[in-house]
Each structure stands twice: as structure tokens, then as C-alpha cells.
Amino acid sequence: MSKSTAPIGSELAVRDYSLTGDSTRQAIENGLSAAEWYHSEVPRKKLKSLMKRRDAPAIRDTVIWIALHFVFAAGGLYFWGSWLCVPFWFAYGVVYGSACDSRWHECGHGTAFRTRWMNDVVYHIASFQIMRNPVNWRWSHARHHTDTLIVGRDPEIAWMHPISLVLKALAFVGIVETWTSLKVLMRNAMGNLSQEERDYIPESQWPKAVFWAWVHIAVYAAVLVVSLVLFVSGAGWKSLIPILLIGGPRVYGCWHFVMTGLLQHGGLAENVLDHRLNSRTLYMNPISRWIYWNMNYHIEHHMFPMVPYYALPELHELIKDDLPPPNTSIWDGYKEMMGSVMKQRVDPNHAMRKTLPRTARPYLEHLHRAVPERNTGLEISDRGGT
Amino acid sequence: MPWVDACAVDDVDEEDVVRWDHGERTYAIYRSLNNEFYCTDGLCTHEQVHLSGGLVMDYEIECPKHNGLFDYRSGKALRAPVCEDLRTYETKVENGRVMVLV
Ligand code: FES
Numbered sequence: 001m002s003k004s005t006a007p008i009g010s011e012l013a014v015r016d017y018s019l020t021g022d023s024t025r026q027a028i029e030n031g032l033s034a035a036e037w038y039h040s041e042v043p044r045k046k047l048k049s050l051m052k053r054r055d056a057p058a059i060r061d062t063v064i065w066i067a068l069h070f071v072f073a074a075g076g077l078y079f080w081g082s083w084l085c086v087p088f089w090f091a092y093g094v095v096y097g098s099a100c101d102s103r104w105h106e107c108g109h110g111t112a113f114r115t116r117w118m119n120d121v122v123y124h125i126a127s128f129q130i131m132r133n134p135v136n137w138r139w140s141h142a143r144h145h146t147d148t149l150i151v152g153r154d155p156e157i158a159w160m161h162p163i164s165l166v167l168k169a170l171a172f173v174g175i176v177e178t179w180t181s182l183k184v185l186m187r188n189a190m191g192n193l194s195q196e197e198r199d200y201i202p203e204s205q206w207p208k209a210v211f212w213a214w215v216h217i218a219v220y221a222a223v224l225v226v227s228l229v230l231f232v233s234g235a236g237w238k239s240l241i242p243i244l245l246i247g248g249p250r251v252y253g254c255w256h257f258v259m260t261g262l263l264q265h266g267g268l269a270e271n272v273l274d275h276r277l278n279s280r281t282l283y284m285n286p287i288s289r290w291i292y293w294n295m296n297y298h299i300e301h302h303m304f305p306m307v308p309y310y311a312l313p314e315l316h317e318l319i320k321d322d323l324p325p326p327n328t329s330i331w332d333g334y335k336e337m338m339g340s341v342m343k344q345r346v347d348p349n350h351a352m353r354k355t356l357p358r359t360a361r362p363y364l365e366h367l368h369r370a371v372p373e374r375n376t377g378l379e380i381s382d383r384g385g386t
Numbered sequence: 387m388p389w390v391d392a393c394a395v396d397d398v399d400e401e402d403v404v405r406w407d408h409g410e411r412t413y414a415i416y417r418s419l420n421n422e423f424y425c426t427d428g429l430c431t432h433e434q435v436h437l438s439g440g441l442v443m444d445y446e447i448e449c450p451k452h453n454g455l456f457d458y459r460s461g462k463a464l465r466a467p468v469c470e471d472l473r474t475y476e477t478k479v480e481n482g483r484v485m486v487l488v
Contacts, residue, residue, distance in 0.1 A: 139467060
């Protein structure tokens with residue numbers, strides 16, 4: 001089944017993703033900013049029980065997470081000089097450079113732990129590991145939830161048109177992103193916030209953004225100094241160890257978070273007000289789910305951001321009849337996403353649209369229809385559902 | 387400022403919140419675990435989102451949109467992205483009804 005339903009603003013062949021340009025003005029004028037979004041029905045009592053916070057699951061996961069850092073680093077150091085150290089560094093890279101993304105995310109929402117200071121401590125550790133200014137990104141992520149994939153409003157759109165597949169492939173080794181992140185932290189540490197940062201961060205928070213940038217840069221500078229001292233004192237390759245332990249995993253261990261993160265919204269529609277059209281829920285293996293803290297239930301997370309990661313599988317069971325069918329694996333998700341992305345490279349107005357199950361309420365179109373400037377030239381592809 | 391009859395005591399579950407509209411304004415009425423009642427402005431100070439969809443934990447209300455946190459007794463903003471405090475209103479219970487001073 002194919003249907004011509006264009007997201008608002010789809011007439012823009014060349015997108016302006018800046019947060020202060022024409023797309024921003026247009027999104028606000030079209031009522032796309034801070035709009036009312038579709039959400040599935042969940043009885044209040046049930047929702048309350050799903051939202052309930054507990055410390056135990058996140059304490060368990062955090063103890064395991066920290067322990068894995070030590071175990072894998074110890075293995076990497078013990079076997080240093082032999083090829084046997086490689087799998088240990090590989091695993092260390094993932095628990096540091098990938099698992100930090102989901103910890104940053106969940107603790108930023110304040111949903112991982114019931115106890116507030118625990119959320120804050122893990123949030124800061126994870127922000128440091130992923131090289132994100134903890135202040136800037138708290139605000140950018142709030143905006144991502146208000147205006148998910150609204151061009152000109154959402155600062156966290158991963159797939160911006162025109163899509164460069166080379167840059168996307170490079171993201172799996174994190175070199176470009178790490179360099180960009182360090183430059184942002186340096187700039188912030190010098191007291192300089194970009195126009196966009198000033199747009200989404202309230203002025204009262206600017207000094208905090210500068211302070212935390214300083215902290216991050218100071219630690220990285222110290223790591224670099226230790227590494228240099230080791231080098232000049234003749235430690236040879238061993239002088240790389242401080243960097244492999246701190247900072248380096250953002251490069252060599254980020255692949256898993258990039259792999260899962262690109263699936264969240266890739267190939268789906270911009271400028272719509274129904275998360276079923278712009279987010280992807282998929283099933284994945286338990287190890288990836290642990291690293292990713294269940295963010296594979298991404299539609300559910302966007303509809304109900306107050307539900308903690310450990311309750312998302314239950315929420316999924318409850319509302320799945322109102323959602324598009326989930327992809328069955330990471331591989332299945334990539335097949336679907338890349339098919340759509342390849343079309344988007346030719347036609348940025350293309351967007352995937354999965355067929356909803358018969359039990360689901362229709363996609364929320366009436367809010368889009370209320371917008372006079374809406375254009376209907378969009379090509380829509382359907383993916384078979386039940 | 388008059389006392390206004392807002393709702394029945396039983397309209398609000400323990401450790402929960404309901405929406406109450408009066409005149410041009412909208413409010414949130416909370417019932418704590420100790421059966422005390424409180425009232426604040428209904429909309430979050432970050433964006434125009436009603437707090438009645440949020441989560442009440444102890445004496446705190448978490449906003450359903452970005453998980454901003456307020457102490458609903460004082461209205462104090464406790465966690466970003468909320469920075470601005472909420473307005474609070476006095477309440478009393480009379481004959482099984484929650485009254486709010488607005
Ligand atoms: S709208 Fe309440 S925290 Fe953003």
C-alpha cells in the first residue's frame with residue numbers, strides 16, 4: 001500500500017539544518033515546533049507502574065559496567081606485547097566508548113536510578129567518556145525530544161541531507177567526531193558558545209557549560225602529558241597506554257553506539273508529528289541490548305520518555321499493536337534503513353513509511369493537514385506489515 | 387483571593403497528580419503518600435506541557451516531556467531542563483473536598 005502523504009516542509013530539497021535559519025522560521029510558522037505529538041493509549045495506572053523508579057537495576061548494571069572496565073583493561077595490560085591483548089582492548093573500547101552513550105542518555109533523562117545523585121554521577125562520567133559537554137548536551141537532547149527530526153529545530157539529527165556515506169562510515173571509527181568534540185570542548189573551555197548553543201542553552205547555564213568543558217579538557221591534557229612523559233622516558237609503544245585507557249576508546253570503541261544510534265531515525269521521515277513515522281523500534285541480541293540499555297525500543301522511548309530503560313520491554317508488549325512491526329534484528333534494520341537512505345540520497349523528500357497493523361490507530365495526519373504550506377510531492381515507500 | 391472547591395479527595399490517588407482547570411488557568415493538584423494535598427500551576431516552566439501527565443515521587447513531580455523535576459510543596463525547580471520555579475497555591479481539605487486558594 002502506498003500513499004502520498006508528505007511531511008510538512010518537504011518542499012525543501014536542500015535542507016537548512018541550522019537552528020537559526022530559514023528552516024527554523026518555517027518550522028515555527030508551520031506549528032511544527034513544540035507541537036502536540038501522537039502517543040499510544042496506556043491507562044494512567046499502568047503507566048504509573050511502568051514509570052516507577054528503582055535503583056536496583058541500574059546499580060546492578062553500573063557495577064557490572066565498571067567491573068568490565070577493570071577486567072578488560074587488566075587483560076589488555078597483562079597481555080601487552082602479544083596479540084592476545086587485542087580482544088581485551090577491543091572489549092574495553094566497547095564498554096568505555098559505546099556503553100557510555102546509553103548511560104549518558106538514560107541518566108540525562110534522570111530515569112536510570114531513583115536516587116538523583118546516582119543519575120548525576122553516572123551522567124558526568126559517561127559525558128566525559130563520550131566527549132560531550134554535559135551541559136550543552138542535556139539541552140540539545142531536550143530539544144531533540146520536543147522537536148524530534150524537525151528540520152531547523154532538532155540539533156541531534158544524525159542523517160542530514162545530503163547524506164555523505166563516507167562520513168557515516170568514518171563515524172564507526174570516531175576520528176572525525178572525536179576531533180570535532182574536542183574542538184567544541186576547547187571552544188567552550190575558552191568561554192565561547194556558538195550561536196546555536198546560545199539558542200538552545202539558557203543563559204543561566206552558560207557558566208556551567210564553560211566549567212565542565214574545562215574539567216574535560218584538563219583531564220585530557222593530563223593524559224596527554226603522562227603519555228608524552230612515558231614516551232620521552234623510553235617507554236616506546238607503552239606510552240600509548242594512557243590514551244588507550246582514557247579518551248582513545250571514543251575512537252576505537254565507538255562503533256557499537258554508532259551502529260545502534262544510526263538506526264534510531266535513519267531513513268525515516270523528517271517534519272512529522274508521530275514518532276511511529278520518524279523512529280525505529282527493533283529487536284536485537286541481549287548483549288547489544290545491554291550495551292544500548294534497551295534503546296532499541298526507540299518509538300516507545302520517544303512516546304514515553306519517563307519510562308526507565310528496564311521497563312521498556314514491558315511497555316513495548318503493551319503498545320506494540322499500535323506500532324509498526326519492529327525489525328527483527330540489527331541486520332534487518334540496516335537492510336531497511338539503507339534501502340531508504342539510498343533513495344534519500346537521490347530524493348531527500350523520500351521517507352520510509354511502514355504499514356501499521358490493523359489494530360493500530362492511523363498515523364497522525366490531521367495535524368499535518370492543518371498546515372497550509374504542506375506539499376504533497378513526497379514519494380512514500382511501504383514496508384509490509386501485518 | 388477566594389477558596390475554590392477543586393475536586394474530591396478521592397479524585398486524586400495517593401502519590402499522584404490530577405489536572406484542574408479554573409477560569410483561564412490550569413493547575414495541578416497533588417496528593418502525597420501522607421495524604422497531604424498541594425497545588426501548583428499546571429504547566430511546566432520549561433515548555434507548555436501539563437504536569438498532570440507526570441510522575442509523583444515523594445514530594446517531587448517529574449515533568450512528562452523532558453523529566454524536569456520540581457518540589458511540588460515549594461514549586462522549586464530541582465533538575466534541568468527546568469530552571470524556573472513553579473507557582474504554588476494554598477490548599478485545605480473540607481468535608482472530603484480539596485479547596486484551593488486562587
Ligand atoms: S516541558 Fe517540562 S521539562 Fe521540558
